[in-house]
Amino acid sequence: MNEPTRVLVTGHNGYLGSVIVPVLQAAGYEVVGLDMGYFRACTLGADNTSVPEITKDLRAIEPPDLQGFDAVIHLAALSNDPIGNLNADWTRQINAEGTVRLATMAKAAGIRRFLFSSSCIMYGMSKAAVVDETAPLAPQTEYARSKAVAEEALRALADDRFSPVYCRNGTVYGLSPRMRFDTVLNNFMGSAFTTGRVEVHSDGTPWRPVVHVQDVARYFKLMLEAPLQDIHNEAFNMGVESLNLQVREIAEIAVEAVPGAQLTLAPKPGADQRTYKADFSKFSRTFPDFEFQSTARKGAQELYEAFRSIALRFEDFTDKRFTRLRWLDHLLKAGMLDDQLRWRTAQPRVA
Template identity: 40%
Template sequence: MTGHLGYIGTVLAPRLLERGHEVIGLDSALFVGCAFRPNPAEIPSLGDDVRDFVARADAVERLRGMDAVIHLAALSNDPLGDYRPGLTEEINAEASIALARLAKQAGVPRFAFASSCSNYGASGYGFIDESGELNPVTAYGFSKVHAETGISVLADEDFSPTFLRASTAYGLSPHLRLDLVVNNLTAWACTTGEVHLLSDGSPWRPIVHVEDIAAAYIAVIEAERADVHEQIFNIGQTTENYQIREIAELVRDIVPGSRIGFSEGASPDVRNYRVDCNYIARKLHGFKPQWTCRRGIEQLFDAFHTDGLTLEEFEGPRFKRIAWMKKRIDEGAFDPDLMPARQLADA
């Protein structure tokens, strides 16, 4: 599993172990230090940056004998993607395709790729399914589309890629993110009393709890090959599409004493899409999502209240990926290309 130390990886890894799978990680540790709660699973690692791994002469041998690769590692949201679009393409697309090619050479039969519903971008107000037109509007979205295209051509009778287009994630994770819409609005309410909207709240978003994302990966790698071979799945529930203002209203109703507020000049967000998730429900009976937005907000409110999340922590870099990345670069732990300093010293 690449990205095993990330927001999704720290939820997925322990669940795989609980189900009897042996898990080996690969992670640059860029976001180590962002922990909200202790990581429940320590697993062995093949190395760090995926770009470094795919350049290794022994990469194929290191992958040989694996039953599946779950590829989560990426610059994982629009602000990170926009930091340097060329770097986003290099990590999210080029390195992903190279990893899939090496996995195929090593005889790894399954490759589960973390794609995104951001691929749909500005798709309007109708529900869009996996056959819908892709219309990414950010560097992150474009990189995921390019990765899907490059990996899909590798599919054959021996190599079976599956593409998991996750809805916008939310929910509690050991490596918490507060730059995701549900998490962000709940944290605003808990630390300031205001559910602070940066847009006018009109855009639609599909959302999915991080634990349900983990459940989707488990369902994919444990499914019969015929059910997942070269398949694309929207990850989430069709009923879990919300306008941003609807999410804000739920937060207001759950966090006592909170109110909704708008940033000055708040305007519509160009990203607007509603996603149909019925295909995975029909195809993969092992995937049974458990979470709703309301229940997820209640979980977050309870955690933030119990752990005493402060405004200083919320506004600081620890739980916001772009801010933490810039902090690590400023500290010299990573270079501007996000290569770990240790690698630079070893070069």
């Protein structure tokens, strides 16, 4: 790369964005963020990243906001299933319709490269033993449906002037300045460290592909630099076979990482039974030199050491800032957001 490429990162103040942006900056990219700011105050430790930013709702962006960029990394979304269950309209409007609005304006602005942060969650309760990118999608939640709808709409926009790629992430874990404890390995590790126990509320057999947040940042950078002919209008399950783990295995890894922690299997009615074992061979064939640097065991140990260094308390682990649904519910009940998730008051800057 001879000169920094100007990249718009939506959702730059989120769990993924807070990790991806520094990786891009270190590589010489000129990064601008676009974020509604819901989670700006949800920090665990210091966030020293500073980029120019556009504080806007995806539903309110205008063509001038997209001028002058060479690529878009689109991370912004209401980011987990309980939020979609709380209000399906929000998830449809922001995750699906907002994505289409952004992509349409990006194409009109001459931005050719569009990286969409999608999800393996779309495979739902797959009947296939292993799901590759051609497997039928079976989304079980509004969040998963929103990703499927957005992918379909982006495919219709793709042509020789606009090149989207669909990065189907697994379940992400690892330390971020804007931490989440509502993803499976992060949750198990937080519980093991602060309570000495991990409870699994399913029978432990569902499969999840898990991926470290730093590896996510590295493969988004990879996609920015990949030849367009290799990725144009393509979906990729992002990972390697060793990242496929059953929920019980993930829990056991968390327990092993924390001295004295214990595992309890306590199946409950209505527990999450979605299961999908992802086939990552397409990604491996396309990018044979890319290596995932973390495993679940290594990542769990890193989390344990990080929690020790900051003396993580149960009050931190259960703080509403680190569970997306609880934090949005707090902003709504405090009157800071209206019933369309738009700001009524100044955004919170501190916890």
